[in-house]
Amino acid sequence: MTVPPTHPRYASLLLRERLVNAVEASVATPAGLIAHGRGEAFDYLLGERTHPFAEEAVRAAASLLLRARHPVLSVNGNVCALAMDDVVDVAGACGADIEINLFYWSSRREAAIRSAFASRHPGVVVRGQEGGRIPGLASHRATVDPLGIGDADVVMTPLEDGDRAEALLACGVQVIAIDLNPLSRTARAATVTIVDNIVRALPLLAREVVRQKREGTIDPTGYDNNSVLASAEHTLRAGAVGPEE
Amino acid sequence: MTVPPTHPRYASLLLRERLVNAVEASVATPAGLIAHGRGEAFDYLLGERTHPFAEEAVRAAASLLLRARHPVLSVNGNVCALAMDDVVDVAGACGADIEINLFYWSSRREAAIRSAFASRHPGVVVRGQEGGRIPGLASHRATVDPLGIGDADVVMTPLEDGDRAEALLACGVQVIAIDLNPLSRTARAATVTIVDNIVRALPLLAREVVRQKREGTIDPTGYDNNSVLASAEHTLRAGAVGPEE
Numbered sequence: 001m002t003v004p005p006t007h008p009r010y011a012s013l014l015l016r017e018r019l020v021n022a023v024e025a026s027v028a029t030p031a032g033l034i035a036h037g038r039g040e041a042f043d044y045l046l047g048e049r050t051h052p053f054a055e056e057a058v059r060a061a062a063s064l065l066l067r068a069r070h071p072v073l074s075v076n077g078n079v080c081a082l083a084m085d086d087v088v089d090v091a092g093a094c095g096a097d098i099e100i101n102l103f104y105w106s107s108r109r110e111a112a113i114r115s116a117f118a119s120r121h122p123g124v125v126v127r128g129q130e131g132g133r134i135p136g137l138a139s140h141r142a143t144v145d146p147l148g149i150g151d152a153d154v155v156m157t158p159l160e161d162g163d164r165a166e167a168l169l170a171c172g173v174q175v176i177a178i179d180l181n182p183l184s185r186t187a188r189a190a191t192v193t194i195v196d197n198i199v200r201a202l203p204l205l206a207r208e209v210v211r212q213k214r215e216g217t218i219d220p221t222g223y224d225n226n227s228v229l230a231s232a233e234h235t236l237r238a239g240a241v242g243p244e245e
Numbered sequence: 246m247t248v249p250p251t252h253p254r255y256a257s258l259l260l261r262e263r264l265v266n267a268v269e270a271s272v273a274t275p276a277g278l279i280a281h282g283r284g285e286a287f288d289y290l291l292g293e294r295t296h297p298f299a300e301e302a303v304r305a306a307a308s309l310l311l312r313a314r315h316p317v318l319s320v321n322g323n324v325c326a327l328a329m330d331d332v333v334d335v336a337g338a339c340g341a342d343i344e345i346n347l348f349y350w351s352s353r354r355e356a357a358i359r360s361a362f363a364s365r366h367p368g369v370v371v372r373g374q375e376g377g378r379i380p381g382l383a384s385h386r387a388t389v390d391p392l393g394i395g396d397a398d399v400v401m402t403p404l405e406d407g408d409r410a411e412a413l414l415a416c417g418v419q420v421i422a423i424d425l426n427p428l429s430r431t432a433r434a435a436t437v438t439i440v441d442n443i444v445r446a447l448p449l450l451a452r453e454v455v456r457q458k459r460e461g462t463i464d465p466t467g468y469d470n471n472s473v474l475a476s477a478e479h480t481l482r483a484g485a486v487g488p489e490e
Contacts, residue, residue, distance in 0.1 A: 020275040030265040037282020
């Protein structure tokens, strides 16, 4: 599939192509493709742009990451396929670990994701799912690196829904979600929820971390995730009618 | 992946499983999985139930099919994976042809869909993409059976977006769409748009065709697709907040 750059849906079609290739490389899964489609629909309803509620969450997320004792960025197949370089940028800017966490885990998939990172970012350490457990979770997502997510006080879990955010919060970990559906369980549970497409949000987050490092972190006490989610839901419901073409 | 029937998202997860299996069988494609995810998101926002605007469209669709000289039900990979039995029911009730029409066409995929139908419905004739063309379409979707879609006056095109509906309408063919996104090009172009999940809409349509055959078809002149689409968009925007669990 070769998409001409003049196609009105070029950006969106390019992301699809990346994900389809990632499934072929065992990085992503068929279920990940369906999840991406759900994200596309929410992004479409949000007008495929970054709204003020996302910018506000990005500022709070940057502050959380910079104030953390041990921040970890959790990476699944879709995150690797869509935003690997941006994850490396954010991790580098705030000194976070990167750790693979897969619902449909296999040694083959973990190796495929490791090798994707190694091919573009040979110096970067990527932790895996071995040796530790998050209590209160039945799926393979519970398995973590005891020196990575197992030791973290702030974890970013992009493109993920389900019960892991709740389980991490129950352990006293603060959670940053990136989720286009403001109604999802992860979005509602997280400490900070960035309702935006990961390919737009992570570059913003990397820049915001760099800015706050230079100018000082913002005070997170004024941040209200429920009000951010309410704005996102309002925009989804009443706002943009599809993307501008 | 085995989903326990007690899971709150059982019905939705079962459809996903069917589609993933369909990709393995070459019936559906990775792009079809992404499209299914988009449908899931719209269905979620509609509360995963059939609304009055969909019932109204189903009545109009049944009337169109019964009044047609030559109705054809177009089938792609996702339709085959999700609703093959229902397509056969509707076709049987209204005397419509069934014809395979694939964007990502290959002889292998067409054969896989034929064999899926043959294994469950051995007596049913399934037309393919050969011998005729719809003018004004660049993709393989333009290729049709000259005695099937090439001769039809009413074509049902479920789970499809793009320019085929417009091209068919330009040839004087009336188009019935089944699309969970009331804003899509197909939804906006079609003569009748059923904004509902195909697995709920097609059984309703089969029953409605049978009812109208018994009691007489409804007069289609009162039907207003724009008003149906406006209701669907309103419900999507302002209505249900996710499915009842």
